[in-house]
Amino acid sequence: MKSRDSPERELNVLTGIVEQELRRLYDGTIPWRTWLDRAARFGSYGFANTLLIAAQSRLATEVDTFDGWKARGRHVRKGEHGIRIIVDEGPRSVFDIAQTAGPEPARRRRLTAGQADRLLQATGVSHGVRRVEAESVSYLVRARFGAPDGTSTFEPVLEWAGPDPYPAITALGDRVLRTAERIERLAEEYWVMHAAAQEFFEGHCADSWVPGYLAARSLPDPARCEIGHAPKSWRALTDHLESLGHAPDQIVRSGLARRGRDGTVHDTFHDRAMIPLRDPYGAVIAFIGRRPDSGPGPKYLNSPDSPIFTKGEVLYTPPRSGPLARPLLVEGPFDALAVAVAAPTDWTPYAPCGTALTKPQAHLLTAVAQPVSPHAAATTRGASMAEGAPVSRETAAGLSSPDLRAASEGGAVVAFDGDRAGREAAVRAWGVLGELLGPVEAAVLPAGCDPADLLRDRGPAALREALRARVPLEDLVVDAKLARTGPALEHRVAAAQAAAVLIAELPARQAARQVARVADRLDLPADLVTEALLAAISPPVP
Numbered sequence: 001m002k003s004r005d006s007p008e009r010e011l012n013v014l015t016g017i018v019e020q021e022l023r024r025l026y027d028g029t030i031p032w033r034t035w036l037d038r039a040a041r042f043g044s045y046g047f048a049n050t051l052l053i054a055a056q057s058r059l060a061t062e063v064d065t066f067d068g069w070k071a072r073g074r075h076v077r078k079g080e081h082g083i084r085i086i087v088d089e090g091p092r093s094v095f096d097i098a099q100t101a102g103p104e105p106a107r108r109r110r111l112t113a114g115q116a117d118r119l120l121q122a123t124g125v126s127h128g129v130r131r132v133e134a135e136s137v138s139y140l141v142r143a144r145f146g147a148p149d150g151t152s153t154f155e156p157v158l159e160w161a162g163p164d165p166y167p168a169i170t171a172l173g174d175r176v177l178r179t180a181e182r183i184e185r186l187a188e189e190y191w192v193m194h195a196a197a198q199e200f201f202e203g204h205c206a207d208s209w210v211p212g213y214l215a216a217r218s219l220p221d222p223a224r225c226e227i228g229h230a231p232k233s234w235r236a237l238t239d240h241l242e243s244l245g246h247a248p249d250q251i252v253r254s255g256l257a258r259r260g261r262d263g264t265v266h267d268t269f270h271d272r273a274m275i276p277l278r279d280p281y282g283a284v285i286a287f288i289g290r291r292p293d294s295g296p297g298p299k300y301l302n303s304p305d306s307p308i309f310t311k312g313e314v315l316y317t318p319p320r321s322g323p324l325a326r327p328l329l330v331e332g333p334f335d336a337l338a339v340a341v342a343a344p345t346d347w348t349p350y351a352p353c354g355t356a357l358t359k360p361q362a363h364l365l366t367a368v369a370q371p372v373s374p375h376a377a378a379t380t381r382g383a384s385m386a387e388g389a390p391v392s393r394e395t396a397a398g399l400s401s402p403d404l405r406a407a408s409e410g411g412a413v414v415a416f417d418g419d420r421a422g423r424e425a426a427v428r429a430w431g432v433l434g435e436l437l438g439p440v441e442a443a444v445l446p447a448g449c450d451p452a453d454l455l456r457d458r459g460p461a462a463l464r465e466a467l468r469a470r471v472p473l474e475d476l477v478v479d480a481k482l483a484r485t486g487p488a489l490e491h492r493v494a495a496a497q498a499a500a501v502l503i504a505e506l507p508a509r510q511a512a513r514q515v516a517r518v519a520d521r522l523d524l525p526a527d528l529v530t531e532a533l534l535a536a537i538s539p540p541v542p
Contacts, residue, residue, distance in 0.1 A: 007090045014052060014086055021051035022166045025157050032154040036136060039177060040143035045094070047173035049085040053094070056083045060096040062105075069095060074102030109191060110281040111145035114360070115308050119183050122253070122307040132160050133172055140180045145187070146281075190308045193246055193254050194276075194284040200240050201228025201274040201287075209292055210273045217456045219337050225318055226276055230269035230289060237267045255286060255306040268303065271295060275333045277303070277314050277353060280364065285309045288316065288333055288353060300332065302353050312358040315350040315365070324348045327365045328413040328443075328467070329357065329433075331425065335451040339415070342451075342460035343467060347413065349451075357429045365412055365433070414473055415443035415466075417450040423476060430477045441470040477502055478514055482521050492522040493532075500532035 024030045038054045042063045045053070053060050063083060066076055077100065082093025097105070111119070120138055132154060139152045162168045205211065205222045208229035214222060222228065230237065238257045242248065248265045251257040257265050272289030279285045286303035302311055316333045318340040328347035330336050332354075339349035352361055414429055416422035426442050433440045445454065445466050454463040478499050485495040496518055503514045515533060519526040 010084070010091045011086065014084060014091060017055050018048045018051050018086075019166070021055055022169055025051075025169055026161060026165050027158065028156050032132075032136070032157050033139070033152065035173070036139050036154075036176075037143060039140055039173075039180075043140070043144075043177045043180065045085055047170055047177055050173075052085050053083055057096055059098070062097040063094040064097075065092070065094055069100050069102075072102075072105045074100040074105060076100050108145065109188070109283060111142075111147050111187060111308075112279060112281075112313070113142065113147040113149075114310060114313050115187070115279065115285075116142045116145060116147045118307045118310070119187055123179070123183055123186065130160070133176060136172075136176045137179045137183070140176060141183050144180060144184065187308065189246065189250060190254050190285070190306065191283050193241055193251065193256060194286070194308075196241060196244060197237055197256055197287070198226070198228065198274075198276050198284045200237055201230055202226070203228070204231050204236075205229040213273065213292065217334065217338075217452060218341065218459070219334065219452075219455075220341060222273075225337055225340075228274040228276075230267065230272045230274050232271040234266040234270065237269070238265055253306060255303040255309060258304075269301065272301065275316065277309070277316055279308070279314065283308075286311075286314065286353075290334070300354055311353045312355050313360040314353055315361050316353060317348060317350045320348065326411070326413065328415055329365070329429065330415050330451055331417060331422070332450070332452070335415070338451040338455040338463060339467070342455055342463040346464070347467070356425065357432045359432055362432045411439040411441070413441045413443055413467070413470060415445060415451060417445065417448070419448050422450070423480070426473065427477050427480050430473050433473065440473040442473045442476050443467045443470050472510070474502070474506055474510060474514065475517070478518065479521075482518065485522065492524055493528070496522055496524055496529050497532045497536075500529065500536040503533055504536040 021030065025032065025035060035050065039047075039050050041061055042053050043050055045063070053063060060083065064072065066082075069076055074097075076095045080095060080099040082095055084091050085094055116138075120141060135152065135154065139149055142149050157169060158165070202223070205228045208231075210227060210229045211222055214220065214225075214227065219225070238248070238251055241251050241256065248257070252259050252265060256268055258268050259265050269287065269289040272291050272295075275288040275290065276284045277286040277288060286306070286309040288303075289301040291297055291299060291301070303309060305311060316336055318337050320340070322345075325346060325348045328339055328349045330339060330349055330351050333351050336349035336351040339347060350365065352358075412433060414426045414433070416425045416429075422445070430440070443466060445451070449457075449466075451463055451467075454466055481499045481502060482495050485491050499514070499518050503511050503518070506514065511533065515526060515529045518524070519529045522529075
């Protein structure tokens with residue numbers, strides 16, 4: 001809109017456009033969900049201006065003022081007409097990103113769907129407000145932070161707007177925007193606090209016991225793997241965060257501090273090696289604290305759940321500069337670091353945060369479990385933690401055939417401790433990992449050893465060799481069903497029937513192989529095991 005008219009006349013014109021768009025919202029010409037999608041893009045300018053911006057530029061996606069774009073390193077191209085909005089001082093112009101040129105601007109931080117849900121719960125959005133308002137806030141928060149809910153539907157505006165609809169629509173729209181902005185500020189504060197905590201821990205690491213401890217285990221220098229140290233003081237981090245302007249209650253809600261029985265606030269972590277946990281978008285959201293070997297308390301201590309962190313939804317993986325390789329699941333963060341040292345180009349290691357593998361964690365692995373071409377596997381894959389230098393194309397081209405196979409066939413590898421508990425953990429993981437594409441294999445480690453132990457005691461070559469000695473994970477699962485079978489025929493038949501239930505869940509090509517294995521292990525005719533499998537696939541009709 002050109003602004004040659006007087007401010008008063010232009011204000012009247014813009015107000016008329018707002019009223020027109022309100023009518024279109026009321027009669028359903030503009031669905032309420034369409035307004036929410038627009039509000040996710042430029043709702044910071046207020047309800048009325050979301051209507052004005054969309055009315056003048058239907059394709060607008062991201063708007064800012066002339067000076068705002070300049071501060072972000074972009075400039076408005078000559079000849080572009082501004083999109084007029086209403087502010088306290090009167091009409092003014094904003095410009096869509098399509099009207100500008102320059103470097104790509106920084107994008108909004110993102111939330112996972114779980115984080116969005118917990119932030120909504122933490123702010124009590126659903127309490128004391130009408131359903132359409134709560135659902136609108138939920139939808140808007142998800143859309144603004146990259147976790148859209150594609151299934152949401154909203155009742156027509158005319159059914160909830162009441163007898164005086166336009167003020168009611170405006171009031172509800174403004175409340176939705178204010179609440180979403182409050183949740184956004186809350187998320188930003190949690191992210192800022194965790195970033196500050198990570199910087200604080202790293203700054204206290206050099207003079208602590210942590211560098212020597214990592215070196216003794218042949219693990220990387222702390223600075224290269226982002227490991228810090230929480231001081232022994234009970235309030236070191238809390239005092240630091242309070243000095244940055246964060247309130248004690250918010251520090252407690254973030255999980256970085258706890259409130260004692262006497263009401264005093266103190267740090268969650270004391271004298272621990274601090275390992276940051278990041279969400280899928282790279283933001284630090286929690287920590288794992290490892291005590292010194294002779295220290296008090298549990299060996300590993302996780303951040304408590306918070307509005308941006310739930311333990312069963314996150315996996316730890318060491319910093320990596322190159323492309324992702326085939327995922328390899330280990331039990332602990334130091335195991336993941338050991339794999340990153342010994343085989344930086346072969347696998348991308350991941351570790352649950354002290355829990356059995358969960359479905360949300362398995363879904364994170366699914367994104368990186370796709371097959372990679374052998375050609376891609378034989379090219380540069382980023383910096384080696386063991387040597388601190390990029391792997392050259394010539395070196396990568398010399399990868400052994402198991403390495404190329406691991407990278408090209410997709411799926412994942414499980415490498416838990418080589419004791420009974422580790423094997424049982426691998427078996428439990430099988431049901432969850434079944435959702436991954438491609439084969440799921442198990443690296444059979446020596447009894448009583450985990451990857452970190454192997455690296456420390458026998459060196460990188462021994463760890464690489466152990467990780468390459470893989471078997472299909474379903475072999476371990478089926479063998480677990482056969483391990484305690486008695487010699488009597490009825491016991492062996494019962495074991496075959498129990499194994500058949502598991503085999504029935506496998507793809508056909510894997511099932512045929514397992515039938516032969518079970519028949520051989522139990523010394524039973526293959527036909528009998530096949531019959532048990534068919535019964536498991538098609539149980540009799542009651």
